[in-house]
Amino acid sequence: MIEVRDLSASYSEKESKKVVFEGLSFEVSLGVPMSVIGPSGCGKTTLLYLLSGLKKPERGEIFFKGEPLNGHQREIALVLQHYGLFPWKTVFQNAALGLRIRGFSKKETKEIVLPILKELTIDHLLDRFPNQLSGGEKQRVAIARALALKPSLLLLDEPFSSLDAFTREHLQNLILSICRQRELGLVHVTHSIEEAVFLGEKALVMNEGGYDLLSINRVRMAERDPEYRKSDLFHQYCNLLRSYLKR
Ligand SMILES: Nc1ncnc2c1ncn2[C@@H]1O[C@H](COP(=O)(O)OP(=O)(O)OP(=O)(O)O)[C@@H](O)[C@H]1O
Numbered sequence: 001m002i003e004v005r006d007l008s009a010s011y012s013e014k015e016s017k018k019v020v021f022e023g024l025s026f027e028v029s030l031g032v033p034m035s036v037i038g039p040s041g042c043g044k045t046t047l048l049y050l051l052s053g054l055k056k057p058e059r060g061e062i063f064f065k066g067e068p069l070n071g072h073q074r075e076i077a078l079v080l081q082h083y084g085l086f087p088w089k090t091v092f093q094n095a096a097l098g099l100r101i102r103g104f105s106k107k108e109t110k111e112i113v114l115p116i117l118k119e120l121t122i123d124h125l126l127d128r129f130p131n132q133l134s135g136g137e138k139q140r141v142a143i144a145r146a147l148a149l150k151p152s153l154l155l156l157d158e159p160f161s162s163l164d165a166f167t168r169e170h171l172q173n174l175i176l177s178i179c180r181q182r183e184l185g186l187v188h189v190t191h192s193i194e195e196a197v198f199l200g201e202k203a204l205v206m207n208e209g210g211y212d213l214l215s216i217n218r219v220r221m222a223e224r225d226p227e228y229r230k231s232d233l234f235h236q237y238c239n240l241l242r243s244y245l246k247r
């Protein structure tokens with residue numbers, strides 16, 4: 001789905017250039033979700049901006065379904081680190097935003113958005129504003145907005161980091177089943193080793209001065225269920241990933 005070759009990212013500062021990462025190469029295929037993990041500031045969000053086409057690579061190439069990625073691609077949906085909801089719009093309006101921008105009529109938008117809000121069990125909150133929602137509910141609105149655009153690749157930036165363990169695991173299960181049902185590719189950034197292993201099959205471990213690409217999960221996405229978290233195998237994979245983070 002995505003092929004990244006020798007990718008570098010930097011930001012210009014007053015008179016200098018700050019390199020965030022260099023020489024990143026990897027592939028993400030459908031059905032082989034990738035987790036991105038690494039310390040704060042190592043460039044995870046920057047990488048997602050590049051993969052979504054919202055930021056241009058300074059060096060290196062990104063291919064999406066075999067074609068060079070030039071600018072924002074409609075099939076790629078990015079869910080931002082802090083939800084990106086508009087405080088003056090209701091749950092329904094926030095979830096419908098992408099479709100309205102693309103010119104869908106009110107009727108069409110409703111037909112697409114309502115079943116998704118129902119699937120995410122927030123259809124009773126349609127008229128609430130973001131400041132009247134819990135963190136988990138806000139996150140679901142942001143996910144609904146992304147799914148409404150029928151993407152084929154979902155990019156999630158620390159989706160569940162501010163949530164309690166219970167809500168977090170519930171939403172992880174939900175993302176897993178959504179990706180399975182809709183056959184979505186997934187790249188997801190996290191600070192949690194357990195989350196990386198539960199949702200990912202590959203892990204990109206980003207550290208200052210380099211990166212590692214690991215196969216962290218031989219249990220296929222289709223075979224994972226909430227019980228998988230309790231298994232010895234799951235803990236073995238977590239320990240494997242932990243050992244790479246320590247390096
Ligand atoms: N627009 C910008 N201009 C200049 N520097 C930036 C900009 N955005 C990010 N940076 C810098 O680039 C580096 C990588 O930022 P990025 O947001 O990608 O990190 P991250 O790995 O997502 O961190 P976190 O885990 O805290 O979210 C940081 O040092 C950050 O200060």
Ligand SMILES: [Mg+2]
Pocket residue numbers: 044045046081157
């Ligand atoms: Mg970030």
